[in-house]
C-alpha cells in the first residue's frame with residue numbers, strides 16, 4: 426500500500442479533533458482528518474443537545490485562558506457558519522453554606538469557583554437563598570444555600586459545534602475521511618508511521634483525539650484514564666415556559682455535602698428539562714449499555730429532581746448515554762507521550778467541551794510549529810504523574 430504524507434493527520438473528529446482540524450486548515454498545509462464513525466454522532470462524548478460553559482472554572486484556574494479564548498472562538502464560528510452555538514443564558518452554582526461541595530475532583534467546588542472568579546475579574550453575583558428563591562422560584566431550596574451566578578455562563582450545542590467546525594475546515598481546504606479507523610502507529614528511523622484500516626501514512630505531525638477509545642488504543646502504555654457510562658435524562662415540566670432559557674439558567678447544584686449529592690441541568694430547549702448527575706461505573710467503550718432503563722430515570726428523578734425543580738414531572742421525554750474519559754483529579758492530558766509520536770489530547774473528565782475550541786487552536790499550533798503553546802503546559806503527562 427503506498428504511504429500518504431499529509432503535513433498533519435488529525436485522528437478522531439469529535440469536539441477536540443474537529444476544532445484542531447479547523448484551526449490547522451487554510452494555512453497552506455495538507456491537513457487530513459479521519460474518524461472511524463461520522464461525527465457528530467452519538468457513540469462518544471459529544472452529543473446530547475447541550476454542554477455547560479462557564480468562565481470561573483472551579484476545576485482549576487489553569488483552565489480559564491482556554492475557556493475565555495473558546496468563548497471568543499465560538500462567537501467567531503457562529504459568525505462564519507450562521508449557526509447558533511453558544512447561548513449565554515447565565516449559570517448558577519449552588520451549594521449548602523459551610524458544607525463541602527465535591528465535584529470534578531475538587532472537594533470545595535463552590536469556593537474554588539468563587540475564588541477563580543475573584544482572581545480573574547469574572548463578572549458574578551453572590552446570592553443567598555432568599556435572593557435565589559426570589560429570582561428563580563423554580564428551585565426548591567432547603568434555605569441554607571448560597572449561589573454563585575455568572576451572567577456569561579450558559580450552554581453550547583455540541584453537535585452543531587462539531588458540524589460547523591468540520592464544514593468550515595473543509596471549506597478552508599482540509600480533507601475529511603469518515604469510516605476510517607486508526608489501528609496503530611510507530612516511530613521508526615523515518616519518523617511517524619500511522620496505520621489505519623484503509624491506508625498507511627507518514628504525516629509530519631499527528632494529533633490523536635479519540636476520546637473514550639484512547640485507553641484501548643494506548644494499551645499497556647495507557648496513562649491512568651477511566652471510561653465511565655453517563656446518563657442524560659430529559660423530564661417534562663408542567664409548564665415549559667417556566668424553564669425557558671429566558672427565565673432559567675444552567676445550574677450545578679451540590680444539594681448535599683457527600684460525593685454524588687450533586688446534579689446539573691439546563692433550561693428546556695424544547696424537548697424537556699435535561700438533567701444528569703455523575704456516575705462512577707467504569708465501562709468498556711465498545712460494549713457499553715446504550716439503552717437507559719426506566720428505573721434509572723425514576724431513580725434520577727426521585728433522588729435529585731423531586732422537590733428541587735418545581736413542576737418538573739417524572740415523565741421522561743428522552744434519555745441518552747454518553748462516555749466520560751476521566752483522568753485523576755478530573756484533569757486533562759494533552760501531551761506527546763513518545764518522542765516523534767502523535768500529540769495525545771484527552772480532554773474530557775466531564776468538563777472538556779467548553780474548552781475544546783481553544784484546545785483545538787492550541788493543538789493545531791503545536792502540531793504545525795513544533796512548539797507547545799504555554800496554555801497547554803499545565804496538562805502535561807508529568808502533571809498526571811505519567812512521564
Ligand SMILES: Cc1cc2nc3c(=O)[nH]c(=O)nc-3n(C[C@H](O)[C@H](O)[C@H](O)COP(=O)(O)OP(=O)(O)OC[C@H]3O[C@@H](n4cnc5c(N)ncnc54)[C@H](O)[C@@H]3O)c2cc1C
Nearest residue numbers: 437439440441461469470471477607636747773777778779
Ligand atoms: C454526559 C456528559 C456530559 C458532559 N457535560 C459537559 C458539560 O456540561 N460541559 C463541558 O464542558 N463538558 C462536558 N462534558 C465533556 C465533553 O463533552 C467532552 O470533554 C468532549 O465532548 C470530549 O471530546 P473528544 O473530542 O475528546 O471526544 P469525542 O467527541 O468522543 O471524539 C472522539 C472521536 O474519535 C473517534 N475515534 C475513536 N477511535 C478512533 C479510531 N481508532 N480511529 C479513528 N477515529 C476514532 C470517534 O469516532 C469520535 O468521533 C460532558 C461529557 C459527557 C459524556
